[in-house]
Amino acid sequence: MAPAPWDSRPIVISGPSGVGKGTLVQKLFDEHPNTFAFTVSHTTHAPRVGEVEGRNYFFVDPLTFDDLVSQGAFVEHATFSGSRYGTSKKTISDQAAKGRVVVLDIEMHGVKQMKANPSIDARYIFIKSPSFEALEARLRGRGTEKDADIHKRLAQAKAEADYATTSGVHDKIIVNDDLQKAFEELEEFVFCWNKLA
Numbered sequence: 001m002a003p004a005p006w007d008s009r010p011i012v013i014s015g016p017s018g019v020g021k022g023t024l025v026q027k028l029f030d031e032h033p034n035t036f037a038f039t040v041s042h043t044t045h046a047p048r049v050g051e052v053e054g055r056n057y058f059f060v061d062p063l064t065f066d067d068l069v070s071q072g073a074f075v076e077h078a079t080f081s082g083s084r085y086g087t088s089k090k091t092i093s094d095q096a097a098k099g100r101v102v103v104l105d106i107e108m109h110g111v112k113q114m115k116a117n118p119s120i121d122a123r124y125i126f127i128k129s130p131s132f133e134a135l136e137a138r139l140r141g142r143g144t145e146k147d148a149d150i151h152k153r154l155a156q157a158k159a160e161a162d163y164a165t166t167s168g169v170h171d172k173i174i175v176n177d178d179l180q181k182a183f184e185e186l187e188e189f190v191f192c193w194n195k196l197a
């Protein structure tokens with residue numbers, strides 16, 4: 001196991017749905033146990049079967065969620081399918097206090113909110129697909145979405161790709177073509193191995 005990254009700022013991973021973010025992050029967690037941590041989001045959706053307060057989500061009602069937004073408690077928040085989701089500053093600092101490097105897997109709007117907040121210091125990684133066709137094949141191959149949903153995700157993927165290339169907001173862009181190669185690039189960036197050499 002490698003020593004903990006000397007740059008311990010939160011790592012924000014974004015990229016189109018199906019590009020392989022979850023796969024890469026899971027590998028990072030598996031190969032470096034006790035090094036990284038996810039944050040626990042707040043949500044207004046009711047707990048689903050098996051979801052545990054404080055482990056899967058912090059469950060709050062819409063009014064409490066609004067209060068938290070107005071207090072500036074979230075680094076990013078969004079609405080999906082009628083429910084609200086947010087990442088609190090506290091969940092980040094709680095994990096950091098345990099000595100873990102926090103990893104946030106979020107979509108473009110969340111990245112924009114974080115980038116717009118000067119009090120947030122994080123490292124931003126964009127995972128890119130080798131091609132639009134490869135992305136579509138991965139989404140279909142995963143078999144978790146219906147056709148209409150795949151179209152929505154592909155349309156959103158175009159917006160994500162435009163944002164990633166035009167704004168220069170990301171510290172690192174990794175093309176996930178060959179999984180092992182992409183993982184090695186991710187590791188190198190996260191652990192700053194290039195700077196140690």
Ligand SMILES: Nc1ncnc2c1ncn2[C@@H]1O[C@H](COP(=O)(O)OP(=O)(O)OP(=O)(O)O)[C@@H](O)[C@H]1O
Pocket residue numbers: 015016017018019020021022023024138139141142176177178179180182
């Ligand atoms: N380099 C790769 N080559 C081929 N297939 C890959 C590669 N990386 C990931 N995949 C596959 O692509 C599919 C989508 O990956 P994954 O679920 O990790 O994407 P994601 O970016 O986390 O998506 P979402 O944002 O929707 O959760 C999975 O079936 C995964 O096994």
